[in-house]
Amino acid sequence: MPSLGATSDIAPSPAPRPEDFRFVEDLERRTFTWFWDAANPRNGLIPDHYPSPDHFASIAAVGFGLTAYGIGAQRGYVTRDQAAARTLATLRFLYRAPQNAAEDGAAGYHGFYYHFLDPRRGTRFARWSELSSVDTTLLLGGVLFAQSYYDRDTPRERTIRRLADALYRRVDWSWMRAHAPLLDMGWTPAGGFLRNDWDGYSEGMLIYLLALASPTHPVPADTWQAWTATYARQWGTFQGQTLLNFAPLFGHQYSHSWVDFRGIRDAWSRAHDVDYFENSRRATYAQRTYAQANPGGWRDYGTNVWGLTACNGPGIVTLTVDGRARSFQAYSARGAGRDYVSDDGTIAPTAAGGSIAFAPEIVFPALEEMKDRYGSRIYDRYGFVDAFNPSFPSGASYWADTEQFGIDQGPILLMIENWRTGLVWATMKKNPYIRAGLARAGFSGGWLGDETRQARGDPSPGAARHM
Numbered sequence: 001m002p003s004l005g006a007t008s009d010i011a012p013s014p015a016p017r018p019e020d021f022r023f024v025e026d027l028e029r030r031t032f033t034w035f036w037d038a039a040n041p042r043n044g045l046i047p048d049h050y051p052s053p054d055h056f057a058s059i060a061a062v063g064f065g066l067t068a069y070g071i072g073a074q075r076g077y078v079t080r081d082q083a084a085a086r087t088l089a090t091l092r093f094l095y096r097a098p099q100n101a102a103e104d105g106a107a108g109y110h111g112f113y114y115h116f117l118d119p120r121r122g123t124r125f126a127r128w129s130e131l132s133s134v135d136t137t138l139l140l141g142g143v144l145f146a147q148s149y150y151d152r153d154t155p156r157e158r159t160i161r162r163l164a165d166a167l168y169r170r171v172d173w174s175w176m177r178a179h180a181p182l183l184d185m186g187w188t189p190a191g192g193f194l195r196n197d198w199d200g201y202s203e204g205m206l207i208y209l210l211a212l213a214s215p216t217h218p219v220p221a222d223t224w225q226a227w228t229a230t231y232a233r234q235w236g237t238f239q240g241q242t243l244l245n246f247a248p249l250f251g252h253q254y255s256h257s258w259v260d261f262r263g264i265r266d267a268w269s270r271a272h273d274v275d276y277f278e279n280s281r282r283a284t285y286a287q288r289t290y291a292q293a294n295p296g297g298w299r300d301y302g303t304n305v306w307g308l309t310a311c312n313g314p315g316i317v318t319l320t321v322d323g324r325a326r327s328f329q330a331y332s333a334r335g336a337g338r339d340y341v342s343d344d345g346t347i348a349p350t351a352a353g354g355s356i357a358f359a360p361e362i363v364f365p366a367l368e369e370m371k372d373r374y375g376s377r378i379y380d381r382y383g384f385v386d387a388f389n390p391s392f393p394s395g396a397s398y399w400a401d402t403e404q405f406g407i408d409q410g411p412i413l414l415m416i417e418n419w420r421t422g423l424v425w426a427t428m429k430k431n432p433y434i435r436a437g438l439a440r441a442g443f444s445g446g447w448l449g450d451e452t453r454q455a456r457g458d459p460s461p462g463a464a465r466h467m
């Protein structure tokens with residue numbers, strides 16, 4: 001087939017300016033502080049959103065938080081001992097939390113965890129909360145980061161590695177294949193498996209990689225190919241970029257927060273002559289071009305005000321703005337791509353911030369202009385608020401959130417550090433499960449080199465190394 005992958009007009013990244021480094025240091029520290037302050041130090045659970053009063057913890061936010069602690073230790077925001085102590089408290093709590101099929105009183109089942117947990121008891125928050133394969137996977141991103149980051153021969157760090165290994169091995173990925181060959185999105189005690197599978201390109205990359213690598217409950221090796229076979233409807237051109245589309249930018253960020261896809265390719269990316277990192281770079285550019293075109297006519301959109309992804313919003317309401325009836329949304333998966341466009345004028349800073357490693361040359365001007373233009377309405381003690389909407393009238397001004405969301409703070413923090421030092425990527429490259437998942441999915445080249453052949457067996461680190 002003719003290669004469409006080479007179609008891109010993206011120039012190489014220029015060198016950052018000194019003011020960029022000053023800005024990013026400030027943003028990174030503030031975003032780390034959100035995780036440190038938000039977490040319950042007794043059990044490590046992190047609220048879905050903070051600092052407003054919250055009634056449920058997000059298991060995915062815990063995964064980002066476990067990674068944040070290592071970043072904080074590396075940066076000197078906290079000591080390594082403080083980070084390790086918080087990490088160990090979290091892993092112990094998760095390992096001991098009840099796992100069973102009861103409607104109430106359990107944290108999870110078959111090694112998976114409920115999307116939302118009671119922040120104190122650590123059990124299912126409500127019966128509408130599902131056992132979530134993706135949120136468990138984001139948790140495991142942090143768990144496996146901890147396993148590889150805390151590599152010293154001390155009692156605390158040995159225990160972290162042992163618990164991390166046990167938590168990963170406990171996940172029964174084969175059970176989550178109710179509609180084989182694909183993995184299911186979740187399960188509830190009353191309703192059973194959800195109707196939807198991980199079908200089509202998305203943040204599901206990490207789910208499938210971890211399921212393939214499991215030494216205890218793996219999915220068949222051809223599961224990756226079954227998944228990538230569902231990409232076809234998303235491949236094409238949007239806003240001048242030829243890419244594998246996923247409208248909200250979080251789908252291009254979550255798996256990349258932990259895995260460095262630069263220069264490594266599976267069968268699908270080889271056939272389309274584009275690696276997944278470059279694909280995410282193109283998605284970032286396409287969103288900026290969409291904002292420049294501004295087909296919806298929203299206020300302030302342009303070269304340095306852009307970014308659509310899943311985020312909070314002003315609410316479900318229709319108002320007349322600038323003589324037009326405008327419909328707004330609450331929390332939703334906003335996005336712009338070939339697959340769909342959902343846009344109510346709400347900008348999420350994490351859309352740009354979580355893409356900083358992909359396209360720093362357009363992300364820095366966007367984040368800095370948004371901070372300078374909107375000031376303390378959107379930039380506070382914890383960095384950028386989750387979202388703001390210049391088109392939504394609020395008193396004499398516009399709507400801006402007053403809090404941050406863990407799953408949106410996470411990509412900002414992790415990808416800033418990946419851009420600065422590659423810390424998270426380098427740490428995960430040492431993890432045998434990540435390497436095994438990539439190898440079994442058929443990735444090769446780049447930093448994987450010839451070691452992919454060695455990773456096709458049981459990647460267990462072994463008791464001698466981790467007990």
